Amino acid sequence: MRIIITDNYQEMSKKAATLVASQVNIKPGSVLGLATGGTPVGMYKELVKMYQDDEVDFSEVTTFNLDEYYPIDQTNDQSYAYYMQEHLFQHINVAKDSMHIPNGKTKDVDQECYGYDQAIYNAGGIDLQVLGIGTNGHIGFNEPDITFESGTHKVTLDQETIEANARFFDRIDDVPKEAISMGMKTIMQSKKILLLANGESKAQIIDKMLFGEISPNVPASILQLHPHVIIVVDKEAAQYIEHKVK
Numbered sequence: 001m002r003i004i005i006t007d008n009y010q011e012m013s014k015k016a017a018t019l020v021a022s023q024v025n026i027k028p029g030s031v032l033g034l035a036t037g038g039t040p041v042g043m044y045k046e047l048v049k050m051y052q053d054d055e056v057d058f059s060e061v062t063t064f065n066l067d068e069y070y071p072i073d074q075t076n077d078q079s080y081a082y083y084m085q086e087h088l089f090q091h092i093n094v095a096k097d098s099m100h101i102p103n104g105k106t107k108d109v110d111q112e113c114y115g116y117d118q119a120i121y122n123a124g125g126i127d128l129q130v131l132g133i134g135t136n137g138h139i140g141f142n143e144p145d146i147t148f149e150s151g152t153h154k155v156t157l158d159q160e161t162i163e164a165n166a167r168f169f170d171r172i173d174d175v176p177k178e179a180i181s182m183g184m185k186t187i188m189q190s191k192k193i194l195l196l197a198n199g200e201s202k203a204q205i206i207d208k209m210l211f212g213e214i215s216p217n218v219p220a221s222i223l224q225l226h227p228h229v230i231i232v233v234d235k236e237a238a239q240y241i242e243h244k245v246k
């Protein structure tokens with residue numbers, strides 16, 4: 001595992017964008033796993049800049065997003081489908097058919113989940129999966145006490161996640177209570193993983209994830225067992241680990 005500590009959010013975002021762009025430049029047909037939430041917004045901004053400056057070309061890339069609220073329509077400005085258009089897809093040249101996000105208004109959730117994992121498999125698996133982390137250790141929407149063996153599935157959001165994500169909604173009651181998320185197995189099958197975190201609110205969980213017990217109680221702790229993980233954290237999120245990694 002490589003741990004990169006940056007001075008601030010902007011530097012974290014630049015570093016992450018450079019790593020994603022390098023993946024695409026080395027393998028133009030890369031399959032990227034993408035995350036939403038507040039953390040990767042800066043990284044997407046940097047990637048858009050790099051694309052505009054001809055430093056990276058996404059024309060052969062395939063993308064799979066980690067998760068989507070359920071139920072939600074993709075025209076809802078709080079859907080992750082909307083978020084991805086807004087922050088990345090409308091600004092770059094990924095082919096329309098090559099972007100995948102779980103369908104938040106499917107009538108057949110089981111088929112949607114099965115089909116999603118199948119599509120990842122058919123694409124050759126994820127080359128690089130970008131992750132954020134919840135303050136409770138969730139990755140994707142895999143909340144504490146999840147089973148590590150799960151593929152893409154429907155999840156019920158923890159109250160802590162609902163409260164954390166309420167900042168994006170007008171009212172807390174508007175936050176959907178469920179989501180469709182890649183499972184821990186889906187995430188762990190990615191060839192490489194890039195996890196980002198910034199700010200003091202993530203400091204404790206970053207320490208637990210890296211140096212605590214590997215347990216379903218802290219879903220991200222399983223990443224200790226993945227052979228190729230890069231963690232990019234700013235100083236604030238790294239405050240409890242900085243002395244342990246030097």
Ligand SMILES: O=P(O)(O)OC[C@H]1O[C@](O)(CO)[C@@H](O)[C@@H]1O
Nearest residue numbers: 036037038039131132133134161
């Ligand atoms: O980046 P944020 O907004 O802190 O969110 C952290 C994590 O929570 C989620 O938004 C889901 O709640 C993930 O998509 C993200 O990785």
